[in-house]
Amino acid sequence: xxxxxxxxxxxxxxxxxxxxxxxxxxxxxxxxxxxxxxxxxxxxxxxxxxxxxxxxxxxxxxxxxxxxxxxxxxxxxxxxxxxxxxxxxxxxxxxxxxxxxxxxxxxxxxxxxxxxxxxxxxxxxxxxxxxxxxxxxxxxxxxxxxxxxxxxxxxxxxxxxxxxxxxxxxxxxxxxxxxxxxxxxxxxxxxxxxxxxxxxxxxxxxxxxxxxxxxxxxxxxxxxxxxxxxxxxxxxxxxxxxxxxxxxxxxxxxxxxxxxxxxxxxxxxxxxxx
Amino acid sequence: xxxxxxxxxxxxxxxxxxxxxxxxxxxxxxxxxxxxxxxxxxxxxxxxxxxxxxxxxxxxxxxxxxxxxxxxxxxxxxxxxxxxxxxxxxxxxxxxxxxxxxxxxxxxxxxxxxxxxxxxxxxxxxxxxxxxxxxxxxxxxxxxxxxxxxxxxxxxxxxxxxxxxxxxxxxxxxxxxxxxxxxxxxxxxxxxxxxxxxxxxxxxxxxxxxxxxxxxxxxxxxxxxxxxxxxxxxxxxxxxxxxxxxxxxxxxxxxx
Numbered sequence: 001x002x003x004x005x006x007x008x009x010x011x012x013x014x015x016x017x018x019x020x021x022x023x024x025x026x027x028x029x030x031x032x033x034x035x036x037x038x039x040x041x042x043x044x045x046x047x048x049x050x051x052x053x054x055x056x057x058x059x060x061x062x063x064x065x066x067x068x069x070x071x072x073x074x075x076x077x078x079x080x081x082x083x084x085x086x087x088x089x090x091x092x093x094x095x096x097x098x099x100x101x102x103x104x105x106x107x108x109x110x111x112x113x114x115x116x117x118x119x120x121x122x123x124x125x126x127x128x129x130x131x132x133x134x135x136x137x138x139x140x141x142x143x144x145x146x147x148x149x150x151x152x153x154x155x156x157x158x159x160x161x162x163x164x165x166x167x168x169x170x171x172x173x174x175x176x177x178x179x180x181x182x183x184x185x186x187x188x189x190x191x192x193x194x195x196x197x198x199x200x201x202x203x204x205x206x207x208x209x210x211x212x213x214x215x216x217x218x219x220x221x222x223x224x225x226x227x228x229x230x231x232x233x234x235x236x237x238x239x240x241x242x243x244x245x246x247x248x249x250x251x252x253x254x255x256x257x258x259x260x261x262x263x264x265x266x267x268x269x270x271x272x273x274x
Numbered sequence: 275x276x277x278x279x280x281x282x283x284x285x286x287x288x289x290x291x292x293x294x295x296x297x298x299x300x301x302x303x304x305x306x307x308x309x310x311x312x313x314x315x316x317x318x319x320x321x322x323x324x325x326x327x328x329x330x331x332x333x334x335x336x337x338x339x340x341x342x343x344x345x346x347x348x349x350x351x352x353x354x355x356x357x358x359x360x361x362x363x364x365x366x367x368x369x370x371x372x373x374x375x376x377x378x379x380x381x382x383x384x385x386x387x388x389x390x391x392x393x394x395x396x397x398x399x400x401x402x403x404x405x406x407x408x409x410x411x412x413x414x415x416x417x418x419x420x421x422x423x424x425x426x427x428x429x430x431x432x433x434x435x436x437x438x439x440x441x442x443x444x445x446x447x448x449x450x451x452x453x454x455x456x457x458x459x460x461x462x463x464x465x466x467x468x469x470x471x472x473x474x475x476x477x478x479x480x481x482x483x484x485x486x487x488x489x490x491x492x493x494x495x496x497x498x499x500x501x502x503x504x505x506x507x508x509x510x511x512x513x514x515x516x517x518x519x520x521x522x523x524x525x526x527x528x529x530x
Contacts, residue, residue, distance in 0.1 A: 060369050062529040086371035094362025100292040112284035113370035115277050141295075157366070268360070 012071075013038045013165050013197035014059060019068035021054050028054040030221035031068065036199060036214070038164075041191055043212035044201045047250055051221040052201035053093060056169050059199070060090045073164040086114070089158030093169040093201075094268070097153050099143035103134055106142060107157055114161035128156035132186060148179025152186055159190060166190075168200040172207060184210055205242035217249045224249035281372045285380025286387070293388060299347075300388070304395045307343045311336065311399050314463075324464055328496040333405045337489035337497065338462030340396040344389045344421055345482055348428035349453050351385055352436030352445055355528070359440070365529045375522035378433065382426035382518065389425030390418055406495035416492035416503065423510045424485035430517040437524035461486050466500055484509045 014036040021029045029051040036042045044052045057063035059072055061081040070077045073087040097106050104125060111121035129138045132152040142150060151171065158166060171187070172180040188211065191198060202208055208215055209229050216226040225232065225245075232245045293300070311332070318324070319331040326334035358364045367377055400407055408414070432449070439445050459473060460482040466474055477483045488506035491499035499506070 057529070062365060062368055062526070082371050085369055088369065090366065090369040092362040092365040094360070094365070096362035096366040098288070098292070098358075098363055100295060101288060105288060105291060109284050109288050110366075110370065112280050113367065113372040115281075115371065154366075 012036055014072050016070040017068055019070050020066050021058060022066045027221050038197050039195045041198045041211050041213050043208040043215045044218055045208055045215055046218035047203055050218040052218055053169055056167050060167050061085055087164045089163035090167045091154045091158045097142045097150050102139050102141055103153050104138040110157045110160050124160050128160055132156045147175050148182045151183050165197045171200055205246055209242050219250040278376050281376040282380040285377055286383040289384030300391055303347045307339045307396050308399055310339045327498045333494045335463045336400045336405055337493045338486050340393055340489055341482055341486045342457055342462055343392050344424045345428050346453055348385050348425045349432050350449055351429040352432035355433055355436045356442050356445055359528045368526055368529045374525045378518055378521045382430050385425045385429035386422030389421040393421045408495055413492045420485055420488040427481050427514050430521050433521045434524055437527045456482055481510055481513045
């Protein structure tokens with residue numbers, strides 16, 4: 001984050017101020033204040049239960065904040081939720097492509113729900129399938145896809161309407177290394193080609209290092225530190241890995257923490273994709 | 275408006291594609307009406323104590339059993355929605371700018387078309403049992419509209435329950451608890467006049483009663499209605515509009 005940027009909403013793709021979400025007495029996200037510039041790939045890191053998914057759900061308008069404010073693509077997530085929704089794409093941590101439909105049918109549903117007309121939809125669906133390397137599988141049922149193919153299809157669905165901001169919740173959870181790299185490749189090319197702002201959550205340091213220009217490490221609902229991956233590593237000494245940065249700021253190991261429901265969700269996703 | 279209609283149709287068409295690829299549910303749903311008409315109906319048509327007007331008891335209950343099969347299959351619609359929630363499909367739908375009511379209406383429309391297939395099945399059973407059915411296009415059109423509207427009502431009701439309970443286990447429990455009372459507190463297998471006063475008042479609040487009534491007046495030869503088509507369709511439409519509005523409000527709860 002560049003401290004010289006003007007503090008006006010237009011300069012940022014995402015801006016949050018004191019964003020907070022409670023579930024009963026449990027504070028999932030605690031007064032989160034972030035500014036994410038346009039075109040940045042921003043990583044929210046943290047162990048299970050750190051508040052990553054809750055943050056994404058608030059920013060994608062699925063979950064109203066308990067208090068605080070946020071704007072996405074220049075619009076307030078509560079007052080202008082529909083304007084936000086038409087400008088964002090979202091790939092949930094869970095498996096969101098419908099296995100009982102073909103890839104093309106999944107894409108067509110998204111296209112219509114985003115208000116595209118038939119001709120526009122057809123063109124963009126063809127392009128998206130080609131971009132994701134799925135042309136040959138467009139008319140196959142998604143339940144016959146591999147985990148990596150499903151994730152790429154979900155990415156295709158989320159980017160079909162050319163959103164200003166793309167949200168990815170644990171984009172490669174449960175994927176084998178080959179499939180993971182296939183998803184990373186597509187994401188990097190998407191970033192370079194479209195200039196889209198991407199906010200992704202991960203608890204994987206390698207992923208953060210490979211994809212993200214900026215990071216925030218979340219721990220128990222609070223931002224422990226923000227910065228570019230290289231700067232964070234440099235701050236802990238020349239030899240430090242991101243793992244060490246993570247351990248340093250999240251006060252322990254990656255596996256620690258996590259409510260039952262978060263763990264269950266992560267495992268379900270891993271099982272379905274694996 | 276046009277975009278809204280297209281969004282509704284896209285949701286419905288996705289649902290129907292899935293149903294066509296795995297029609298086993300349609301077959302298993304046919305078993306229950308066969309049992310009710312062939313076993314229960316045949317036995318009870320020997321009981322002469324139930325006043326059913328000009329038609330025999332079996333003919334009298336046939337529209338009731340069609341209404342029941344509509345209710346029973348639509349009321350478990352919410353299970354599929356909870357499944358979509360566990361997967362994340364609901365989240366994906368809810369982050370689109372499509373109005374929530376278009377998503378709800380799309381699902382209701384798919385349920386409505388599924389109800390028409392069930393009507394076909396019950397017609398076939400009734401035909402095999404020698405029940406005199408009405409074949410005028412106008413009468414069939416009324417049956418189709420009533421069945422679609424009834425399916426839409428109960429599937430939307432089911433969606434509302436799914437939004438509130440959110441888990442399969444709780445949903446199954448509530449679904450079981452609701453279906454039989456809705457069925458028995460209606461005019462499906464006995465006329466309203468036969469019920470004690472308190473049950474009659476319950477039955478008058480039950481949308482199933484109006485679905486049965488509309489079907490009884492249009493499906494079987496000589497069938498008599500207690501309320502008349504305008505009341506039947508008026509009540510069903512009003513209930514459907516109210517349920518759709520409520521479901522559209524509650525639907526986002528599923529993604530939380």
